Amino acid sequence: MTSEPDLPAATAVTGLTDEDFLADFHHTTVYGATAAGGIDRQAGTAEHGAVRAWFRARAEALGMTVTVDGIGNQYATYRWLPDGPTVLTGSHLDSQPLGGRFDGTYGVITALHAAARLNGEVRAGRLDPVHNLTVVDWFNEEGARFAPSIMGSSAMVGIKDRDEMLAVTDVDGVTVRDALESIGCLGTDAAPDVAAYAEIHIEQGRLLERNHTTIGAVTQSWYTQKLVVAVKGEQSHTGATVMADRHDALVAAAKIVVFTEDVVADYEPEKIVTSVGQFTVHPNSPIVVPREVDLVIDLRASAAADVLSARDTLRRKIADLAAERDIRIDVEDFDIRDIQHYPLDGVELTEKAAADAGVSCMRLETMAGHDSVAVNRIAPSVMVFIPSVDGVSHCEREFSTDGDMVAGVAAFTQIAGRLVTGALDTTAPGEPLTTGSSTTGPSTTERI
Structure with missing residues (x-):
């Protein structure tokens, strides 16, 4: 394992500040905004298409190259090296009906700003990466309009068949393929070869809040x-x-x-x-x-x-x-x-990154599903939480403070910096717990 870089919390190299991050994050709330302060931008809707177009434009303005694969996942990449796998970071921009503005979106915007900060470090000669860095906006993580959830990442890693997912319909008979074409997100680009994955998310629970802790290092899914x-x-x-x-x-x-x-x-x-x-x-x-x-x-x-x-x-x-x-x-x-167990090396990496960022950290499990659960099957993955006020999620009252969000950006920048220098290159992907059932489970109907 390579030595870990000493990454500054400051953003002087790129010119991007915490205020820039907050401005970008809060700007995303205009897409599908609801009267009660939430968002409603289900996968493949016009509102979802609009925020995805903003993501592409913002990433390109930051010097990234954007590609879109055949299930609608968007990838924004800093290509520092001519070839080889990339470190993938990100989350999703779709929401539940009358959902919250933090779920998923926070992880995408954090990954975008962490990548830009690290690009500044690379260009200044203070960070020597062995991998490129890609920010992903996964398609249809929520599964509200099209079932199942975690669709884009599951198709990318091979858990779900892409053509079968494109044929899934909503209650009105609209297919995933039609929805992606309607928002200009049915791409033809190849998905990247992934060296490691990292995702930061609101907890959607109360453990961090109860324990007055800023960062959660996730050990396993439910x-x-x-x-x-x-x-x-x-x-x-x-x-x-x-x-x-x-x-x-x-x-x-x-x-x-x-x-x-x-x-x-x-x-x-x-x-x-x-x-x-x-x-x-x-x-x-x-x-x-x-x-x-x-x-x-x-x-x-x-x-x-x-x-x-x-x-x-x-x-x-x-x-x-x-x-x-x-x-x-x-x-x-x-x-x-x-159950997916996240690699212990990644959990410990999160703890070290939080310490270097000057914020508290504790280990916990994720009750909710996330794209990292899928990606952890093919690449060592790191899942990180910040606190949710009252543990509320999937509703308009969902909330995380600006202070916790900014602290999460600092810690996540440390994590991504370690990953692009090869911190998990000798770590195997997580393995599912043996339960006697297949990964996807039975597909049988019992008539009663």
């Missing part, structure tokens, strides 16, 4: 999976069908929602979470007993065994419910993600 549930009853007249003759899909679906919340009661607090985030009623008429309800259950835990146990409990309860109410319920496993 085991996650979804259950896609179709509750199928019989459509009938709400006023003319007696109660005993009804096969109401909505009542059964409501019970499943309650099952989903109650299932965590027997597990260690704050080590497992469940929810129903998507719920669609058919035909959704005020005078029709619903014939079908489609919903998605999200299960996540620090231990894979807890998710699998909760899943089995839910399936049993759903089977009993179907028999009790004389209806059919289809349950499909979907989007299963094994």
Whole structure:
């Protein structure tokens, strides 16, 4: 392993200041801005296209070369060396509906400014890189409009098939391919060869805030999976069908929602979470007993065994419910993600970088999924958090302070500087925890 560079926190070389970073970050909030202070720019929408165009222009103004691959990932590169792999850094610019302005965007703008600062160090002769440096804006990390989430990075690393992802449709029948073409982001450039990856993100939790700590060095992701549930009853007249003759899909679906919340009661607090985030009623008429309800259950835990146990409990309860109410319920496993352990060398690198930047640091796990979970399969990856006020995310109230954001830029610049000088070149990518299931999990439907 090469010696680590002594990188200054100051930005005199590039002329970029912390105020410049904050100006760029806060400027991005105009794209898809909501009345309550959040953003709504789902993948492939006009608002998303506008902020992505701004990213390309800003990167080019900073002297970077921008390329776009066949699933819409955008790459802005400082090519200091003629060939060889690059250090990849970044996050995503798409959001949830009525989402927050920090999720994803903070990581992209931080990576952009860290890269520009390091480019100044290279040009001044104070940093001798062995790799180039690329900032990525991943396509469709959120999965709000097009499922699954983490789409662009998963296709890039080979977990998902690109053509299959391009054919995915939203609720209106628009394909990913059509959406990318509509915003000018269906590229033909090759994805880069990645030496290492680093991503900084808001925590979306309370651990850093509770512990009065500025930087989180992420050690592992949680085991996650979804259950896609179709509750199928019989459509009938709400006023003319007696109660005993009804096969109401909505009542059964409501019970499943309650099952989903109650299932965590027997597990260690704050080590497992469940929810129903998507719920669609058919035909959704005020005078029709619903014939079908489609919903998605999200299960996540620090231990894979807890998710699998909760899943089995839910399936049993759903089977009993179907028999009790004389209806059919289809349950499909979907989007299963094994635990990813981030390399210990990267965790320790984050701790050293935080110390050199003069900020506090602690180790923690990520409950949420991130693009680093995908990239960690092909290259040693570093995942970094800054605090989220009240732990709130995926809503307009999401917030991180300017002070924490600026501190994150300082630490992340240290991290990226170490990576481009080869700090993780002898480190292997992370490995999934063996759980007995495949990486992508089963794709089976159980009819109940």
